[in-house]
Amino acid sequence: MTIVQTCPAPIMQHETVQMAHGAGGRLSQALMQRVFMPHLHNSFLDLLDDQAKLDLPSGRIAFTTDTYVVSPIFFPGGNIGELAVNGTVNDLAVGGAKPLYLSAGFVLEEGFSLAELEVIVKSMAEAAHRAGVMMVTGDTKVVGKGQCDRIFINTSGIGVIREGVNLSCRNLKAGDSIILSGTVGDHGMAIMTSRTGLSFQSRITSDCGALNGMISAMLDAVPFTIHAMRDPTRGGVAATLNELAQSSSVGIEIHETTIPVKPDVRGACELLGIDPLHVANEGKLVVAVAAGDAGKVLEVMRNFDHGRDAVIIGSVVDDHPGMVVMRTVYGSRRIIDLPLGEQLPRIC
Amino acid sequence: MCLAIPGKLLELTIENGLKMGTIDVNGSKTRACLEYVPDIKVGQYTIVHAGFALKIIDEEEAAESLKLWQELIESGAFQPDEELPSAESL
Amino acid sequence: MKYIDEYRDPQLALKLLEEIRRKTARHWSIMEICGGQTHSIIRNGIDQLLPDTIELVHGPGCPVCVTPLESIERALAIAAREEVIFTSFGDMLRVPGNARDLFMVRSAGGDVRIVFSPLDALQIARDNPSKEVVFFAVGFETTAPANAMVVWQAAREGIENFSVLVSQVMVPPAMRAILSSPENRVQGFLAAGHVCAVMGYEEYEPIAREFQVPIVPTGFEPVDLLAGILKTIELLEEGKSGVVNRYGRVVSREGNPLAREIIMKVFEVTDRQWRGLGPIPGSGLGLRREFASFDAEKRFQVTNICAQESPLCMSGRVLQGMLKPDGCPAFAKECTPEHPLGATMVSSEGACAAYYNYHLTP
Numbered sequence: 001m002t003i004v005q006t007c008p009a010p011i012m013q014h015e016t017v018q019m020a021h022g023a024g025g026r027l028s029q030a031l032m033q034r035v036f037m038p039h040l041h042n043s044f045l046d047l048l049d050d051q052a053k054l055d056l057p058s059g060r061i062a063f064t065t066d067t068y069v070v071s072p073i074f075f076p077g078g079n080i081g082e083l084a085v086n087g088t089v090n091d092l093a094v095g096g097a098k099p100l101y102l103s104a105g106f107v108l109e110e111g112f113s114l115a116e117l118e119v120i121v122k123s124m125a126e127a128a129h130r131a132g133v134m135m136v137t138g139d140t141k142v143v144g145k146g147q148c149d150r151i152f153i154n155t156s157g158i159g160v161i162r163e164g165v166n167l168s169c170r171n172l173k174a175g176d177s178i179i180l181s182g183t184v185g186d187h188g189m190a191i192m193t194s195r196t197g198l199s200f201q202s203r204i205t206s207d208c209g210a211l212n213g214m215i216s217a218m219l220d221a222v223p224f225t226i227h228a229m230r231d232p233t234r235g236g237v238a239a240t241l242n243e244l245a246q247s248s249s250v251g252i253e254i255h256e257t258t259i260p261v262k263p264d265v266r267g268a269c270e271l272l273g274i275d276p277l278h279v280a281n282e283g284k285l286v287v288a289v290a291a292g293d294a295g296k297v298l299e300v301m302r303n304f305d306h307g308r309d310a311v312i313i314g315s316v317v318d319d320h321p322g323m324v325v326m327r328t329v330y331g332s333r334r335i336i337d338l339p340l341g342e343q344l345p346r347i348c
Numbered sequence: 349m350c351l352a353i354p355g356k357l358l359e360l361t362i363e364n365g366l367k368m369g370t371i372d373v374n375g376s377k378t379r380a381c382l383e384y385v386p387d388i389k390v391g392q393y394t395i396v397h398a399g400f401a402l403k404i405i406d407e408e409e410a411a412e413s414l415k416l417w418q419e420l421i422e423s424g425a426f427q428p429d430e431e432l433p434s435a436e437s438l
Numbered sequence: 439m440k441y442i443d444e445y446r447d448p449q450l451a452l453k454l455l456e457e458i459r460r461k462t463a464r465h466w467s468i469m470e471i472c473g474g475q476t477h478s479i480i481r482n483g484i485d486q487l488l489p490d491t492i493e494l495v496h497g498p499g500c501p502v503c504v505t506p507l508e509s510i511e512r513a514l515a516i517a518a519r520e521e522v523i524f525t526s527f528g529d530m531l532r533v534p535g536n537a538r539d540l541f542m543v544r545s546a547g548g549d550v551r552i553v554f555s556p557l558d559a560l561q562i563a564r565d566n567p568s569k570e571v572v573f574f575a576v577g578f579e580t581t582a583p584a585n586a587m588v589v590w591q592a593a594r595e596g597i598e599n600f601s602v603l604v605s606q607v608m609v610p611p612a613m614r615a616i617l618s619s620p621e622n623r624v625q626g627f628l629a630a631g632h633v634c635a636v637m638g639y640e641e642y643e644p645i646a647r648e649f650q651v652p653i654v655p656t657g658f659e660p661v662d663l664l665a666g667i668l669k670t671i672e673l674l675e676e677g678k679s680g681v682v683n684r685y686g687r688v689v690s691r692e693g694n695p696l697a698r699e700i701i702m703k704v705f706e707v708t709d710r711q712w713r714g715l716g717p718i719p720g721s722g723l724g725l726r727r728e729f730a731s732f733d734a735e736k737r738f739q740v741t742n743i744c745a746q747e748s749p750l751c752m753s754g755r756v757l758q759g760m761l762k763p764d765g766c767p768a769f770a771k772e773c774t775p776e777h778p779l780g781a782t783m784v785s786s787e788g789a790c791a792a793y794y795n796y797h798l799t800p
């Protein structure tokens with residue numbers, strides 16, 4: 001009789017992220033096989049090379065990167081993974097590019113739940129599928145407990161810019177109409193009201209979504225007179241309008257009554273003393289278009305979920321270059337300034 | 349100072365021995381301490397500041413003053429209301 | 439939104455404006471005490487709509503603005519301590535001390551948390567028994583009931599790891615100080631509606647008598663504000679003084695007696711330093727001796743921390759209506775919301791910041 005003595009086999013089935021998951025060894029591979037590949041696999045990733053080798057159609061390339069550190073990582077209407085895909089897709093699309101390929105870099109905190117990671121990865125795959133882009137390369141690092149907040153994601157993206165399209169925040173011209181694709185403040189207030197500590201409950205859901213389908217249709221209909229597009233994320237519509245006005249050295253005048261705000265978002269903003277124009281959005285679009293074509297653009301936008309509530313909120317003017325002015329319901333005017341950093345709930 | 353927002357009481361609870369309530373503000377809900385408005389009933393509106401209900405809104409008063417203002421719009425002329433006793437002549 | 443939208447009705451507002459124009463014959467300076475009203479006035483451009491002969495003077499009713507530098511420095515010192523979770527309304531996080539603000543303490547490792555209600559701070563104390571939880575209890579009379587209740591409740595539950603840093607101020611003594619100044623230009627007041635919701639308006643009656651001014655408790659929405667202004671103008675034009683309530687749905691003469699009772703059980707009247715204005719006797723509230731064990735200043739021994747305000751800043755004159763913010767030489771130059779010299783530039787409802795953010799210089 002022989003006794004085979006073996007060292008105990010290392011545990012391969014973990015419930016949480018281990019330092020070794022990022023060390024490049026067997027656990028790294030297991031993480032790849034168990035969590036990432038089932039959802040993300042495609043002809044590029046399947047090769048497991050260190051780089052993706054891409055054939056790009058001719059034309060100018062748009063390239064962008066963004067890092068996502070949102071807290072909480074799951075919020076009503078989405079999660080950090082979905083946000084990371086849609087955000088980068090939108091950054092490409094607003095430049096007039098057709099988004100094609102994405103990369104994803106993950107920083108995971110030791111102890112982070114693998115089940116939650118899988119949910120995030122799965123929704124990234126779904127978001128990429130919806131937006132018609134491919135996740136072609138990626139990376140994962142693990143840091144010690146307390147060195148990051150559960151999960152950070154960086155996504156970069158490449159797209160090809162349509163021939164003849166020249167969108168830039170410097171292109172605004174006096175007389176342009178300013179279109180907003182829908183209600184403001186949904187994402188930021190969804191995040192704020194779902195943070196623990198604030199005694200709030202709301203059913204506000206994030207507007208997190210990819211805009212490339214709608215933008216593509218808009219450019220099909222009106223290829224040359226859309227002058228600029230922006231997705232008003234951090235700093236909200238106020239920050240975006242200010243950037244546009246400053247970059248183009250023009251004034252922008254908007255009308256208070258036209259700005260769409262969902263009722264519960266408005267309620268939460270009133271309670272917390274926050275201006276909805278300063279609150280972040282993740283699936284909205286601000287468009288500057290020659291006034292004559294504004295109607296056509298609106299019509300196209302309203303065919304899409306993300307543009308159903310699209311409205312003209314104002315116009316580009318010669319006066320007060322670099323400044324955004326709002327006409328109030330009472331006929332008075334006030335400056336819409338850049339918000340100052342983080343939006344804080346106030347009592348006074 | 350003092351952002352205080354009107355909202356409607358949806359339900360009453362007791363937490364840590366304090367009267368608390370859920371207040372609806374246009375579809376968003378907040379928790380508020382009701383110790384200072386112990387007589388409040390579900391469905392009534394109150395002013396909420398820093399998580400505390402400070403006063404039940406006087407619906408009658410509100411309706412009356414709105415009516416007065418509405419008349420003002422319709423008549424085109426302002427109807428001076430009677431002086432309150434605390435206003436005294438110089 | 440019920441009780442908000444009706445009071446933002448443009449038709450009604452324009453009608454009230456018309457009445458104000460019709461009634462105004464002379465030049466009048468009216469002070470809205472409350473920073474929330476300043477915010478609403480400027481946000482809605484009400485000052486642009488009023489006849490030129492009515493000047494609105496933005497008063498000192500912003501707790502963020504008038505909290506003395508000393509209290510800020512003490513807050514910063516306490517918040518930086520390792521064993522402390524420092525809790526505060528969002529408003530106070532950006533208020534600069536001499537060299538830093540609470541955000542900077544947080545980025546240096548301090549545990550600084552924003553709460554919406556003081557009771558949230560108490561909950562943090564219950565959840566973290568091994569930590570010292572400190573709440574920055576700032577505010578006017580409106581916030582006093584909340585700040586008083588949290589101390590009352592902590593005492594009742596015997597929560598020992600909780601304390602408050604109190605910087606609680608009151609309106610009537612400040613009004614007296616403004617009216618008593620030889621340079622005073624204020625002829626009538628819009629009293630702060632939410633302060634009056636708690637305190638009522640009894641205590642303004644002797645002020646109106648003594649200084650022969652109209653005082654009109656007023657709400658915050660445009661229609662409320664215009665109705666308050668209209669009443670004040672009527673009284674001024676008729677040469678009358680006295681207190682006339684224009685916020686009846688929320689304010690009664692006696693205010694909220696229950697709230698007043700708890701305030702006076704927990705706090706007592708003290709002298710108080712106001713940032714920009716200096717010391718005003720009897721203008722503050724401090725913890726009563728029975729609640730001294732909840733006093734963070736004593737618990738963390740920070741009473742020796744003192745501070746000097748920027749010599750460039752004229753916020754004291756701004757707060758008393760002697761100077762419009764853009765009349766300060768530092769306005770929009772050395773002093774901006776990103777680099778505030780005085781607290782009136784910090785709070786979005788501080789007179790200087792409100793001017794900076796919303797005012798259109800044609």
Ligand code: SF4
Nearest residue numbers: 751753766773780790
């Ligand atoms: S502008 Fe700045 S320096 Fe001048 S009074 Fe206002 S806060 Fe002070």
